[in-house]
Amino acid sequence: MEIQFEPRVEKAIKSIEERTNLPRWQVILGLEGNKDFRKKIPSHILKESIREVEKDHREPIELIMLKARFGQAGSIASLTQQVHHRHPTLLEKLGDATVKPLTGLPIAVGVLWGMFNLFIMVAGFITDRVMVPFFEGPYDGFIRSVLEPVFPTGFMHDMLLGATGTGYLESFGVLTTGVFVPIGIVLPAVLVFYIILTLLEDLGYLPRLAVLVDTVFHRMGLHGYSIVPVILGFGCNIPGVMATRAFSTHKQRFMMLTMLGVSIPCMAQTAVILNIVGPFGLGWVALIYFILMSIFIGIGVLLNKLMRGEAPEIAIEIPPYRMPRLSNLLMKTRLRTGQFLLEAIPWVFVGIIIVNVLYALGITELMSRVSSPLLGWWLGLPEEAIYPLIIGFLRKDVATGLLAPLRDANVMNIYQIVTTVTILVIYFPCAATFMVFLKELGIRDTLKSTTIMLIFAFGVGGLLHFLFSFFA
């Protein structure tokens, strides 16, 4: 179908068509401002053809075309649809209440706080009451009865079943810790998180949250929509990174990616925090979250000042609330949880194999001796802390297994544990996220981002050491 514009616009289109031999639709796209098609029209032809119409309208051609299109859309809509008056429904009233700051902010705090508590309670229950009894009971009996006759002792025994006489978290066998950490500890967290996330998503709450936090994010040169990658990032940083594709400038994407990598703990990192620091009390957990939040805002403000580039406004649509559907909830949770398992388990296995091989070759000892001056002097950590920090480059959850024995044997005190966990969460996302950074940002910007992460990790680590040695 061919839609006619007003005569002067049509004249400009015709003149360009004749002089360039481009088809009408390409000329129109060029005039509307599509860069690829604009390039096809030689600039002198473009200038000559649109001079008259721009002069008459006193507007650039893109705007004239835009208004013309909306004019057409408006008249077609009014010809074909009838709108009857009716009263707002309950969901619509709720929709308004959750966007207005006066009612919306308390609701948002309540929703997030409630969800966080529900998350800790349910995920913790599944791990402690279902997973631990299963792994240490029937599962353990089964793999031992199959494998111990084949490998009674030696390297393969330790590699597969881990060190004897230690729990599932810290024995470091591929089939003990390697299976227990991703499935027993992280999977319940991931599962519960994704069920909660899906409910909020399908209801349509996230864009409303974006409206509420818009002012805060604008201080950092970002848009309220940034809450979407942030919340996705709490599950796994990779979908968070992908969601930044909806951002309009490179600056905003770079900032958001760096902020995600540094200060948004994914479920694997959350599992480390809760399992390693949690037993010392929720106050310490809260401290780590407070540090992360401060860094999040700090990096945002800093990068916004240091980087050139615009932070344009974008308009986002607020969809109506819809009742979540059970079928979609189940499908999405299965899809996302499956993706997690696929991404996590291979890396966990690789991490555990590396730990075993390095240990068997005596390299771990060498590493800890080399790094102990820096660790001790700058961070106040014992030399053993280097193992979780190094393996954390691959995956954070594997580090849980390395930290737990250090904590339980009192090699590290609570201050050192908090420092290590904080560094672990900040300094580098994980190998899989790093690959996505490379793909989305390119090598140069990924290196820049990584440098920022390392500076913050060891800066904050040093600061914590200083503060702790001062107060404690």
Add this chain to the structure above:
Amino acid sequence: MRILLMGNPNVGKSVIFNRLTGIKVVISNYPGTTIEFLEGSMMVDGTKVRIIDVPGTYSLNPSDKAEEVAVNILMKEKNHLIVDVVDATSLERNLYLTLQLLDLPIPIIVNLNMIDLARERGIDINKDALAEALAAPVVSSVAISGEGVQELRGAIGKIVKERVVDGNTV
């Protein structure tokens, strides 16, 4: 034969994609859920056609990376049909993209989705008048429940039949 599912963000393209191809995709109630395109296929009268779930876009002048992906899919390869998914609750705003798509030398089917929500809000859309004004077939649907999806398949089948001769797309 390549069919594109296009439309503004958060109008239900991914739900339609899931209905037509049976492929499970992440669907949420906020704009910008799909940021990469997904490809699937469906059988229409014994012909296998490729269907692409294109990230949502408000116009053909991309303003972010997801929209860029959308416009590139449209421009860089040969496409034979566009199913333009339109949010029936905000017809006027959605028609902007529809009008841009109508200018392209590619046949288009307009799919008025979420017609149930439109009805609930007291919006009556005259499908025949819209089809006449746009000179394109118009099919209404409630993708999430499956209503109207069979009709959409039929409309796609009709165009596929016209364009596929002896197994070759013309």
